[in-house]
Amino acid sequence: MPQRTTVTELPTKLHNFAADVSRLVYPARCEYINRLLAQEKDSIIIKDIQVKYGINKRQANAIRCEALAAISLANLCRKEHIKKISSQIKSTFSWLKKQKKKLKTTPIACSLKTRRTLQSNKKFAIHQKKRRLYLLQNKLAYLLTAPLKVTIGQKKTQYMTVGSKGESKGNQIAQYDDNNIVFRVPYGLEAKYGKYIYAPLKFPYKSEWIEDAIKNNRALTYRIYAKDFRWFIACSTEVPQPEKTSYSTYYGCIGIDINPNVIGIARTDKDGNLKETRQIKFNLHSRRTNPQLAILHDVCNEIVDLCVKNKCPLVLEKLDFTAKKAQMREKGTRYSRMLSYFSYGKITELLIQKTQMAGIEIIFLSPAYSSVIGLVKYLKLYGLSSDTASALVLARRAMRLSERVPLQNAYPIMTMGKHVWSAWYGLNKKLNKQLCLRRHSYFSLSNRELEVMLEDEFLAIAKKGSSSKRKRTSRIRCKSEG
Numbered sequence: 001m002p003q004r005t006t007v008t009e010l011p012t013k014l015h016n017f018a019a020d021v022s023r024l025v026y027p028a029r030c031e032y033i034n035r036l037l038a039q040e041k042d043s044i045i046i047k048d049i050q051v052k053y054g055i056n057k058r059q060a061n062a063i064r065c066e067a068l069a070a071i072s073l074a075n076l077c078r079k080e081h082i083k084k085i086s087s088q089i090k091s092t093f094s095w096l097k098k099q100k101k102k103l104k105t106t107p108i109a110c111s112l113k114t115r116r117t118l119q120s121n122k123k124f125a126i127h128q129k130k131r132r133l134y135l136l137q138n139k140l141a142y143l144l145t146a147p148l149k150v151t152i153g154q155k156k157t158q159y160m161t162v163g164s165k166g167e168s169k170g171n172q173i174a175q176y177d178d179n180n181i182v183f184r185v186p187y188g189l190e191a192k193y194g195k196y197i198y199a200p201l202k203f204p205y206k207s208e209w210i211e212d213a214i215k216n217n218r219a220l221t222y223r224i225y226a227k228d229f230r231w232f233i234a235c236s237t238e239v240p241q242p243e244k245t246s247y248s249t250y251y252g253c254i255g256i257d258i259n260p261n262v263i264g265i266a267r268t269d270k271d272g273n274l275k276e277t278r279q280i281k282f283n284l285h286s287r288r289t290n291p292q293l294a295i296l297h298d299v300c301n302e303i304v305d306l307c308v309k310n311k312c313p314l315v316l317e318k319l320d321f322t323a324k325k326a327q328m329r330e331k332g333t334r335y336s337r338m339l340s341y342f343s344y345g346k347i348t349e350l351l352i353q354k355t356q357m358a359g360i361e362i363i364f365l366s367p368a369y370s371s372v373i374g375l376v377k378y379l380k381l382y383g384l385s386s387d388t389a390s391a392l393v394l395a396r397r398a399m400r401l402s403e404r405v406p407l408q409n410a411y412p413i414m415t416m417g418k419h420v421w422s423a424w425y426g427l428n429k430k431l432n433k434q435l436c437l438r439r440h441s442y443f444s445l446s447n448r449e450l451e452v453m454l455e456d457e458f459l460a461i462a463k464k465g466s467s468s469k470r471k472r473t474s475r476i477r478c479k480s481e482g
Helices: 012-037 042-053 057-105 118-145 187-193 207-215 289-310 322-326 333-340 344-358 370-382 386-398 420-434 447-481
Strands: 003-009 158-161 174-177 180-184 196-200 220-227 230-238 254-258 262-268 274-281 314-317 362-365
Touching (some): 003 207, 012 042, 012 057, 012 158, 012 187, 012 196, 012 220, 012 230, 042 057, 057 158, 057 322, 254 289, 254 386, 262 289, 262 386, 274 370, 274 386, 289 314, 289 344, 314 386, 322 333, 344 362, 362 386, 370 386, 370 420
Parallel strands (some): 314 362
Antiparallel strands (some): 003 230, 158 220, 180 196, 220 230, 254 262, 262 274
16 A cells, blocks of 8 residues: 655644754664664664663654664665765766767867967866876775664654554554544653653644544654754654556556646557647746645645546656666766656656556556657658657557558568667667758658668678678689789
8 A cells, every 4th residue: 555644734833842852863863773773783773772761662663763764765865975976987988989080080179268278278178188087996995895874854853653554553652542642651751841742733734634544543653853943743644555547458548748848748549549649848047945845745636636547557668767867977968868857757756646546557568669650650741740649659559559660661671580770779870970960951851752761871881881891702713813
């Protein structure tokens, strides 16, 4: 079952208690982490912190859960950091290799402003890049051998209680009932607050989640934290998965193609034909975090509402930009800015959450050759943009429909007995690298023109191969005569 969280502001009556209990458990949390990293036994640590800090076993278990989560997250961050630095080293090596080759052909020309030659500028850039490479290699060597360091977030301004299924109202330490919250006070603070402390509290958003969890004896976890000089309380619990409302992919799909500032949407019928297209444009440039998040929520709500209306599963491509983002330093400014504002991960995260709550199936597919298939087959046929054409390809791919190369483009690149993607690979290579076609040219380029261009390219390659073959045979004859 997916886990959901609802948040509200903590009552004023509990502010002093929240501050005191946060200061009490903070050193206990630090001690538990340090001793656990020193390979001490978990049971011994729990007994010691119970006696030392005046907390009961359930409160100590909450500290254990929080500390173990922090340690696992630190291990994950260490692995991701090593992976990122390794890709940065690889990118720096390739940049240096290219620039050293270019340095040999760089003309000796001097700028009138700086009075420095192009060769000296390039040598200076290579020198600075070598310094960066040295720093990255040292950092990688340190991370591979250094002991793990764990941070626990907001220090003395958070307190968590972990519930369990076997406990009354989902949690022994904090219980919510009849618009009231009751906390079991730790032993170290009973002299000041008594055994229990309570205050009126109501969760204004999704309180039915909590009521349903209490009714069905599911665990509830409460967390008190401070943010922007205000205290909040968050309640997390498992929510039953809604019934599936979308039909099978056999009856049609909705495919989306995510780009930095636009999302292309295409809906297909049961035969894989295009039924509806849409574009959602948005701008995240030079905006703060909260406005960006609000824009992305609106965009994802519009996509999910379309899926709910047509009862179609949602299809999108599975991408990973970690390697590309690690190499942004060696790329151009425009490309780096575009990639840094491309919030693909946040969009997919929001779509997964919203489709789960709406009962819509979400499907992730390989994006292989979806752009070139859309450009060649559907861009001119339906008068689509490149993103909606790619979205149509993804929707058809989810329906298990094949995308063969058109006949007029197939014979120069087709190889019998291979997968159809090998043909698309050859066509993509010729269109992008050899013919250098731009995307808007596919609207005006007829199939016959493209066929002639591919045929000429194919004949040129065949002619080049036959001439090289003749040269080899003539050399062999000369050797045999000699």
